[in-house]
Amino acid sequence: MSATHATSDEVLIGRIAQGDRLAMQVLYGRHHVRVFRFSLRLVRNESIAEDLISEVFLDVWRQAGKFEGRSAVSTWLLAITRFKALSALRKRKDAELDDEAAAAIEDTSDNPEVSVAKKDTSNALRNCLTALSPEHREIVDLVYYHEKSVEEVAEIVGIPENTVKTRLFYARKKLAELLKAAGIERGWP
């Protein structure tokens, strides 16, 4: 996200703190898709992910006055989203979670074996990205899709910066293992 964009976000937060609904609409329009996709990758349920969006932005509405601008607004939003998503996950039973996680992997597209049969490495890679553990998925998404720095990921996830780097390394290692199991050898590392 550009510096100009980040500055505008901060101004919007200032206006939201004063109760400006229009500023809230602009901020929502700017960030709700990324918030939705981040929460959907964590909770794997569209309905819950949609509910989380309104909860996240309602928190922003309530807490805007306390935002100190020490991090980018997008980083703050992702940190709130993560917290809300993990709380939502905790409310569900483990068995239910496992079933839904398995269904989500199968529903998204072909499983890795089928993809290999199609000689489609790209699809297999995407399926394996989906099959990573929640902990690994979130770190991969934050770094690659949300383009967060080491420091920002550390802040969102609440772990030391060195752990961010090693966790991503092991997420990538797991990805290589999943691909290997699907018949795609990319070498590690």
Add this chain to the structure above:
Amino acid sequence: MTSASKSATSKQTDREPTEIEALLPFHAAGTLNLRDARRVDEALASDPDLARQYAVIQDEYAETILLNESLGAPSSRAMQKLFAAIDAEPARKGASFNPVMRIAGFFSSLSPRTLAFAGVASALLVLLQAGVIGTVLVKDRKGGNFQTAAFPAQSTSGTFGLLRFTPDAKADEITQLLNTYNASIVSGPKAGMFRVQFGDKALSKEDAAQLMTRLQAEKIVSLVVSAD
């Protein structure tokens, strides 16, 4: 041997990443500071194994973006629910700890006389600056035509896609394809993908999907997906 070289030659599976190796994904995403980015670039230039690993990371990066972009967007239900909840919130009392508001608060706390002095001083400073800038501009425009370097403002409406061209695509083929589809490249390449705008109005989900299918069939298109 550099730390990067050590990493690339090591075949142990259960090992910690070296410093440079751990930075590679962040380098691919462009989130490293200048110093670290330079260190990684130097290591990549001198270590072919590390460069191979980086190529794999770039694929992961591109596919993660495509995977997330394929997740679509939420329905309007989420926004309706949010604003219904906001409407139900108690009215604001106006208290705020935001830095911007603190500055506003500081100015409002000054006496009218102080503000008047500050205003006059600011006006004089602005006039002085205008004089200096005007002098410099008149001096620089001797016989030359002033021309802005800015591009026309990008339209935010339209249908967008992430597009990767085949490695052998020629410039005139790309230009022809863009003309055929009334498209323009908005940004990129990022991990080999360009963000492309098609037309100036948003197509329905079905029409956009059809457009992507047609594009995918083009000879010079390696990969294309809808984007918001």
